Structure formats: structure tokens, C-alpha cells
Amino acid sequence: MNYSRIALIALGATLTASLIAAPVDEKLVIDGELEMTTVAPSPEGHPLPEVRSGWHYRTETTRALEADSFENPGMLGVEQGEELWNTVEGTAGKSCASCHQDAAETMAGLGAVYPKWHEASGKPINIELQINACRVNNMGAEAYKFDKGGQKPLTAYIKHQSLGEPVKVSLEEGDMQAWWERGKELYYKRTGQLNLSCASCHEKNNGKYIRADHLSQGNVNGFPTYRLKQGNLISLHNRFRGCIRDTRAEYPAAFSDDLMALEVYTTWRGQGLSVETPAVRQ
Amino acid sequence: MNLTRRTFLTASASAAVAAFFGSQQAFASLEDLNKALNDYTGGAEPGEGPLTLTTPEIAENGNSVPVSVLVESPMTEDDHVESVMILAEGNPLPDVATFHFSSMSGEAKASTRMRLAKTQNVVAVAKMSNGDFYKVSNNVKVTIGGCGG
Amino acid sequence: MAKPRIKIPKKVAAGDVITIKTLVSHKMESGQRKDKEGKVIPRKIINKFTCEFNGSSVFSCDIDPAVAANPYFEFKAKVEEAGTFKFTWVDDDGEVIESEKEVALS
Numbered sequence: 001m002n003y004s005r006i007a008l009i010a011l012g013a014t015l016t017a018s019l020i021a022a023p024v025d026e027k028l029v030i031d032g033e034l035e036m037t038t039v040a041p042s043p044e045g046h047p048l049p050e051v052r053s054g055w056h057y058r059t060e061t062t063r064a065l066e067a068d069s070f071e072n073p074g075m076l077g078v079e080q081g082e083e084l085w086n087t088v089e090g091t092a093g094k095s096c097a098s099c100h101q102d103a104a105e106t107m108a109g110l111g112a113v114y115p116k117w118h119e120a121s122g123k124p125i126n127i128e129l130q131i132n133a134c135r136v137n138n139m140g141a142e143a144y145k146f147d148k149g150g151q152k153p154l155t156a157y158i159k160h161q162s163l164g165e166p167v168k169v170s171l172e173e174g175d176m177q178a179w180w181e182r183g184k185e186l187y188y189k190r191t192g193q194l195n196l197s198c199a200s201c202h203e204k205n206n207g208k209y210i211r212a213d214h215l216s217q218g219n220v221n222g223f224p225t226y227r228l229k230q231g232n233l234i235s236l237h238n239r240f241r242g243c244i245r246d247t248r249a250e251y252p253a254a255f256s257d258d259l260m261a262l263e264v265y266t267t268w269r270g271q272g273l274s275v276e277t278p279a280v281r282q
Numbered sequence: 283m284n285l286t287r288r289t290f291l292t293a294s295a296s297a298a299v300a301a302f303f304g305s306q307q308a309f310a311s312l313e314d315l316n317k318a319l320n321d322y323t324g325g326a327e328p329g330e331g332p333l334t335l336t337t338p339e340i341a342e343n344g345n346s347v348p349v350s351v352l353v354e355s356p357m358t359e360d361d362h363v364e365s366v367m368i369l370a371e372g373n374p375l376p377d378v379a380t381f382h383f384s385s386m387s388g389e390a391k392a393s394t395r396m397r398l399a400k401t402q403n404v405v406a407v408a409k410m411s412n413g414d415f416y417k418v419s420n421n422v423k424v425t426i427g428g429c430g431g
Numbered sequence: 432m433a434k435p436r437i438k439i440p441k442k443v444a445a446g447d448v449i450t451i452k453t454l455v456s457h458k459m460e461s462g463q464r465k466d467k468e469g470k471v472i473p474r475k476i477i478n479k480f481t482c483e484f485n486g487s488s489v490f491s492c493d494i495d496p497a498v499a500a501n502p503y504f505e506f507k508a509k510v511e512e513a514g515t516f517k518f519t520w521v522d523d524d525g526e527v528i529e530s531e532k533e534v535a536l537s
Contacts, residue, residue: 231500388509
């Protein structure tokens with residue numbers, strides 16, 4: 001037994017005593033009207049007893065921001081997304097609205113069932129890639145580069161049309177089950193100089209503090225999420241990459257097969273939670 | 283369980299602090315703060331008065347901390363609050379914002395969201411139409427995130 | 432610049448003191464950050480916000496770099512007559528965001 005092991009045992013007691021703080025047990029109701037499901041029973045085969053939104057792990061101040069659709073700064077992005085929805089781009093002279101009309105009707109519920117199987121590419125597809133497919137194939141416009149152009153606001157606008165809808169990933173279609181397996185393997189695989197997996201923080205230590213940060217289950221139901229730290233909408237794949245970078249590992253490209261598999265798996269882990277886009281986090 | 287407190291402490295050593303203020307921080311000196319205060323009051327010593335400053339006790343992220351001020355006043359032409367200045371003692375620059383009211387404000391109450399570089403005192407000074415100044419301060423603990431992401 | 436968000440009651444009774452909330456999209460570059468080459472990123476913030484009603488000042492704010500990105504202001508206004516609120520944000524480069532909201536008396 002080396003020195004650090006001994007120190008750990010001593011510190012371990014402090015950790016358990018002072019640093020475990022349960023997530024708060026309150027209700028998220030948007031504008032006093034729309035009651036959100038922020039705690040859901042775990043899907044079969046899930047390692048945790050229940051699924052909890054990251055909202056429960058934040059301070060009262062941050063939670064209040066999300067509960068008020070005016071005060072939520074992420075709504076600036078959603079409104080920008082609405083403008084983009086109605087903006088004509090590309091050689092076909094079309095906007096999103098040219099084909100899909102009113103997003104409040106045509107996109108309702110859609111954000112809750114992505115990522116889903118995409119037969120043509122033989123892979124799962126998420127909202128960002130679906131937007132790009134539409135831009136290239138139907139609008140004659142260029143695909144958005146990762147996190148650039150209108151990608152974040154338009155994704156947020158489309159997902160926001162499913163606000164409150166329970167997340168549901170369909171693993172029965174195509175090879176989704178295989179992608180889920182691949183995502184699961186990545187979730188538990190330790191990487192980087194710090195030798196951490198997703199599960200190290202978000203499964204085994206959720207509810208504890210990493211320094212002053214209250215670790216959540218790492219659910220993805222609120223992305224793109226407004227993060228106070230960056231003062232901006234943050235996409236899911238940016239967050240994945242940020243987390244992996246913090247383990248001091250090389251991180252995969254956005255929308256790579258690895259991160260798409262991780263999106264399928266982590267979305268499943270939060271199944272049953274309401275879509276919160278745009279959520280507000282620290 | 284292999285994950286240890288030590289691992290977590292190591293992980294957090296790489297944490298980025300207060301992204302918006304950058305890493306090379308020079309914090310305001312007490313002189314800077316007193317100068318800002320003096321410029322505002324014209325040298326008058328602020329007293330205690332019906333001024334309330336509302337800030338969270340703990341801010342989860344220093345980049346967006348809600349701050350709200352309220353001064354009780356009839357808000358008439360003759361007797362109203364002219365302005366309230368907010369200062370942050372521990373920021374690179376002490377000034378945060380100055381709210382200007384008028385008799386059309388109805389109430390001298392205003393809120394914004396501010397950046398705090400670290401745990402510190404936030405000061406509010408109210409300037410009344412009769413030349414009086416009131417001052418109040420709150421301590422806000424700013425926590426530092428666990429990971430750089 | 433993006434359209435500001437403004438929350439204001441549409442109908443008010445004469446003499447009411449109403450709450451106005453505003454949120455505008457702006458990065459609020461503090462002038463204290465450095466880029467990857469170590470050069471200071473120039474300051475670019477909204478430095479002034481004003482609210483007028485029928486041409487008279489209701490509320491204004493002098494803004495320093497310590498105001499958070501996407502500046503939010505909440506304040507009060509006493510409404511005696513129907514009219515128009517005018518909101519103005521001005522940044523360091525002289526870019527101006529303006530918006531107007533009408534209120535009717537109920």
C-alpha cells in the first residue's frame with residue numbers, strides 16, 4: 001500500500017461525510033404551466049434506480065432560470081433558430097418552412113425521438129445531421145460545419161418544439177441495438193491520462209462533488225444547453241468532447257461513429273425525461 | 283470502486299477558472315474601489331438607509347450572478363432615488379453597473395446579472411435626490427467548477 | 432444584431448407600476464481575456480441601456496465589463512397614459528439595438 005492509498009482512506013471518510021449531497025427534490029414547471037418530467041423510472045437494464053435530470057443538481061438560482069422561458073438566455077438562441085427556419089438559403093430557393101411549414105406542428109415531438117435509425121446512410125442520425133441532410137439534398141445549401149452557422153440555434157429551435165415530451169429512443173429499428181452496444185462500451189471505457197470513463201463521474205459518483213461541481217447523471221435531454229460558463233448554447237457533441245478532453249484523452253470528431261454511438265446510448269440512459277431544450281446549466 | 287478522491291483532485295487541478303476574465307487576473311485594489319466610490323459620492327460618506335441588495339449566497343458560476351437592488355422611496359419629483367451603483371470588490375475592475383432612475387420609474391428597483399471573478403463582497407451605493415448616499419454590501423461565494431469542460 | 436427580448440404587460444391601468452424585463456444577445460467581451468497567441472481580445476461590450484416612455488427617460492444603466500453575456504435588465508415603470516416604450520442598447524463600436532413596445536390603458 002503506497003502513501004496515496006493511505007491518504008485516500010483517510011480522505012474517503014471526509015468525502016462520504018461532507019461531500020455527498022443529494023440532488024434537490026423539486027418540480028420543474030416552465031412558466032408555471034408546463035410540468036416537466038425530471039425524474040423517471042429507469043428503462044430495463046439501466047444501472048441506476050431512477051433517471052434524473054441534471055436540473056436537480058443545480059443551485060436554486062440556476063434552476064429558476066430554466067423555469068422561466070423569458071429569463072432563460074437559451075431562448076435567445078431558440079428565437080434565432082426560428083428566424084433561420086424561415087430564411088431561404090441555397091440553390092432551390094427554399095427555407096425549412098417551405099417544406100415543413102409551421103415547426104410548432106410539423107416538428108412537435110420530433111426532438112424526443114432522435115437520434116433514430118437512418119436507413120439511407122445505414123447509421124443513426126441526430127437533429128444536426130438531419131438538418132444538414134435537408135440543406136444539402138433539398139435546399140441546395142451547404143451543410144453546416146460542426147457548431148457553426150445556424151447549427152446550434154436551429155437544432156435548439158427544432159428540439160424546443162418537443163419541450164416536455166418524454167425522450168424515447170427506438171432501439172428496434174435497423175442496427176440501433178448494435179450502436180447502443182458500442183455506445184455502452186465507450187461509456188464504461190476509461191480513457192485519458194486521468195483514466196476516467198463517463199461512468200466514473202456520472203454513474204458511480206453522481207450526487208457527489210468534483211471540487212465544487214455537483215456531478216449529475218450526465219443526461220442529455222436538455223441539449224443544446226445554455227451554459228452560464230460560456231454564456232452560450234453548447235451542443236451535445238461539444239460537451240462530449242469537453243468531457244473527454246478533461247480526462248486528458250484525444251477526443252473523437254463531432255458526429256463521428258464513436259460519438260454518434262455515445263449519443264444513442266446516453267439518450268437511452270435518460271429515457272423518460274422531458275426534453276428540456278434549452279436547459280440551463282452552470 | 284477505483285475512482286478516488288485523489289483522482290478527482292487531480293482532475294480538477296486542470297480546471298479553468300472564470301473564463302470571461304481570462305487567466306491573468308489582476309484584482310482591483312481597495313484604492314480602485316474607494317476611487318470609484320469617491321467619484322460617485324463626491325467624497326460624501328454613505329450612511330445606512332432603506333437600500334436592499336439581493337445576491338445569492340453561493341454562485342454556482344461566477345459568469346452569471348443575479349444581482350438586484352431596491353431602495354424604498356416615494357419616487358416623486360422632490361424625493362426620489364437618482365441612481366444606484368454596484369461595485370465588486372474582488373473583480374479586475376470594481377465597476378459593475380449604475381442604474382439611473384426617474385420619477386417615472388415608480389419604484390427604485392432593478393436587477394441584472396454580473397460576472398464575479400472569485401468569492402468577494404458586492405457593494406451597492408444609492409444616491410438620493412436630496413444628496414444623501416446609502417451603502418450596503420453582501421458577500422457572494424463563487425464556486426469553482428470541477429472540470430474544465 | 433439579434434432581436435432583443437422584451438417582456439412587458441400589454442394592458443395596464445393608469446397609475447400602475449409595471450415590471451419590464453429585457454434580454455439581448457451580446458457576447459460582452461470584457462477586454463480582459465487573451466486569445467491563444469496571448470494577445471488581449473479587445474473589449475466590446477454594451478455600455479449603455481436606456482428605456483424611455485413617450486420621449487421621457489424612465490430608466491437607464493451604465494454598463495461595465497462585469498455585466499454578464501447576453502445582458503438582462505429588470506426594472507419598474509409607472510404608467511399614467513397610453514404610449515410607447517423605447518429601448519436602446521449601445522455597444523463600444525457604436526452599434527445600436529433599438530426596440531419599441533406599445534402599451535394601451537385598460
